[in-house]
Amino acid sequence: MIYLDFNRTTPLAPSVLEAMQPYWATHYMLPGQEHAHAHAVGEALEGARENIAALAGCESFEIVFTSGGTEANNLAILGLLGAAQPGHVLVSQMEHESVLGPLSGLPARDPRWTIETIPCEPSGIVDPLKVEAMLRKDTRLVCLQGANAIVGTIQPVREVADRCHNRGVCLHCDATQMFGKVPVDVKHLRADTVAISGHKFYGPKGSGAIYIRRGLQLDPITFGEPREMGLRPGAENIPGCIGLGAAASLAERYCVQANDQLAELRDQFVRHLAAQLSSPPVVLCEASPRLPNTVAIELPGDARRVHESARELALATAQANSPPDEFTRSLRAIGRSDSQIGRTLRVSLGWTTSNEQVERAAGLIAEAFDG
Numbered sequence: 001m002i003y004l005d006f007n008r009t010t011p012l013a014p015s016v017l018e019a020m021q022p023y024w025a026t027h028y029m030l031p032g033q034e035h036a037h038a039h040a041v042g043e044a045l046e047g048a049r050e051n052i053a054a055l056a057g058c059e060s061f062e063i064v065f066t067s068g069g070t071e072a073n074n075l076a077i078l079g080l081l082g083a084a085q086p087g088h089v090l091v092s093q094m095e096h097e098s099v100l101g102p103l104s105g106l107p108a109r110d111p112r113w114t115i116e117t118i119p120c121e122p123s124g125i126v127d128p129l130k131v132e133a134m135l136r137k138d139t140r141l142v143c144l145q146g147a148n149a150i151v152g153t154i155q156p157v158r159e160v161a162d163r164c165h166n167r168g169v170c171l172h173c174d175a176t177q178m179f180g181k182v183p184v185d186v187k188h189l190r191a192d193t194v195a196i197s198g199h200k201f202y203g204p205k206g207s208g209a210i211y212i213r214r215g216l217q218l219d220p221i222t223f224g225e226p227r228e229m230g231l232r233p234g235a236e237n238i239p240g241c242i243g244l245g246a247a248a249s250l251a252e253r254y255c256v257q258a259n260d261q262l263a264e265l266r267d268q269f270v271r272h273l274a275a276q277l278s279s280p281p282v283v284l285c286e287a288s289p290r291l292p293n294t295v296a297i298e299l300p301g302d303a304r305r306v307h308e309s310a311r312e313l314a315l316a317t318a319q320a321n322s323p324p325d326e327f328t329r330s331l332r333a334i335g336r337s338d339s340q341i342g343r344t345l346r347v348s349l350g351w352t353t354s355n356e357q358v359e360r361a362a363g364l365i366a367e368a369f370d371g
Contacts, residue, residue, distance in 0.1 A: 002357045002364075004315040006350035007149045007177060007294060012243070013202035019246035020204065023239040030235055032227075041238060048245025052196065052209050055248040057185035059214065064228045065241050068208035069176035069197030070098035075210055075231060076172045076193035077102045079218030080141055086112035087138035090131065092155070093120050093333035094148050096326060099174055103143070118144070120333040124153030124285035132163040139169050146175035146184070146194075150316070150330040150346050151285045152294030154182070161190035170216075176200050176208075180251040181291050182259065186211050193218075198240070202351070203247030207240035258351055263292035265349050265358050270295060272362035278370050284344070285334065293349040296331075300369050303345040310364035316346040 003011075023044070029035060031042030046060065053060040066072045077099065081089070091103055106113040116134065120126055126144060135142075142164050147154045161171045173191035178184050180201025186194050193216070198207035212218060212229070224233030274280050282298040299306075303317040318327045318341050331341045347361070 002313050002361050004313060004347045004349060004353070004357075004361055006353075007200070007291075007346070007348035008316065009199050009205065010180075010202045010350055011352070012204060013247060013250055015250060016203055016243050016246040020239045020243040023242050027238070030238070045236065045238065045241055048241050048248075051245040051248040051252075055179065055184070055252045056194065056196070056211055057187050058211055061229075062211055062214055064210050064212060064231050065236065065244070066208040066210055066232060067206050067237065067240075068199070069096075069174065069195045070208075072176075072195035072197070072208050072210040073098040073172075073174055074102050075218065075221055076195060076212075077141065077143065078221045079231065080170055080172065080193065080216075081106070082219030082221070083217075084140045085138075086110045087140045088114045088116065088136045089141045089143070090116050090118050090134055090139060091143040092118045092126050092145060094124075094150075094330045095143060095145055096149070096174055096176075099143050099145070099172075118142075122335045123288045124148060124151045124290075124334050125288055126155055126160065128156050128159040128163055131160050132167075135164070135167050135169060139167070142169055142171045144171060144173060146173050146178040146189070147181070147291050148330055149177050149294075149348075150327050151296045151334065152290035152348075153285050154178070154289040154291065157189045157191055161192075165190065177291065180247070180255055181262075181293055183255060192216055196244075198244040198247055201247055201251045204240050204243040206237065207244040209244065254351070259292045262349050262351075262353075265353055265355065266293060266295050266347075268355065269347060269349075269358045269362055270297070272359050273297070273365060276363060276366035276370070284331075284336075291348075294346070295348075296344055296346045298336075298340055298344045299365070301343060303343055305368040306345060306365050309368040310361075313361055313364055315361075316348070317344070318342060 027041050029038040029041050049063050050060045052063050103115050157173050164171045170192040172193045174195045176197040192213045194211040196209040199205040220231050279300040284296040319325045
């Protein structure tokens with residue numbers, strides 16, 4: 001198999017697995033228990049929190065562990081809006097379902113909530129001036145992802161956050177596609193809350209975190225014994241948290257070094273493909289700031305041909321038009337028609353992708369159309 005779907009999920013890094021191993025059975029106690037072994041587990045947990053904070057550029061007490069990016073997004077949105085007076089929320093068209101989902105239920109519970117969509121430019125970028133023009137006196141929250149999983153565009157979060165804060169509005173950023181791919185400094189982003197997902201950067205599935213700006217108050221959305229700043233009850237997933245911390249440490253060391261290599265591999269893939277197809281492929285949002293590992297390409301025919309003729313390739317295409325999946329929604333947001341979406345595939349590379357794999361993948365895709 002040639003794996004080219006790293007934006008969906010990544011393999012667990014060997015060093016991360018090694019860091020987690022003792023916490024499955026040997027160091028099984030919980031931090032709150034009264035025993036020296038439990039205290040040692042608590043110290044390890046705080047060490048993992050410090051690693052995540054170092055990766056994110058914040059203080060460790062601003063990090064709350066979650067079960068992944070989905071819970072982090074839900075906690076940020078519903079926690080911020082829980083005590084707020086019903087009003088207006090802005091959300092970009094290209095967000096993940098875990099951002100759109102909690103927002104879509106608000107008007108059903110209270111019709112005084114209004115959810116408005118921020119349009120996206122054909123470049124795949126949101127215009128900060130348009131966001132500013134859409135802010136109202138009753139705007140409670142703006143949701144803007146850090147980077148799009150499908151076309152890879154990196155959003156101007158800082159510029160939008162500045163305009164929101166000038167009007168007293170909070171901003172939540174789903175940055176799950178950024179960590180491990182590009183350097184992230186939450187202080188520079190100026191987002192009030194930021195979602196992190198471990199399995200997007202070689203950590204364990206079921207692990208994640210949320211950055212909560214110092215002094216910001218969120219309401220819990222689940223209840224039980226108070227843990228994690230009173231926001232997340234229940235026994236901690238110690239192996240998952242330790243693994244997330246190990247993945248964060250790994251990403252902090254190698255992210256910048258890997259960026260140039262991934263961007264070169266991505267561009268090599270496009271060149272190989274263009275050289276072998278009779279009709280040149282269209283690279284979406286090519287001129288925009290993009291993740292170094294991600295490219296969305298419109299092909300001469302139905303992209304599903306690749307799945308049928310090149311079964312050794314793992315990559316992404318649209319799966320559903322109604323209701324639209326993230327792939328379809330993201331491409332519609334930049335003005336692509338359904339027929340164009342059907343001809344588009346997304347390739348996302350990772351640290352283990354080789355030159356040989358990229359060349360082989362381009363050849364297999366070309367054979368599906370010109371073979």
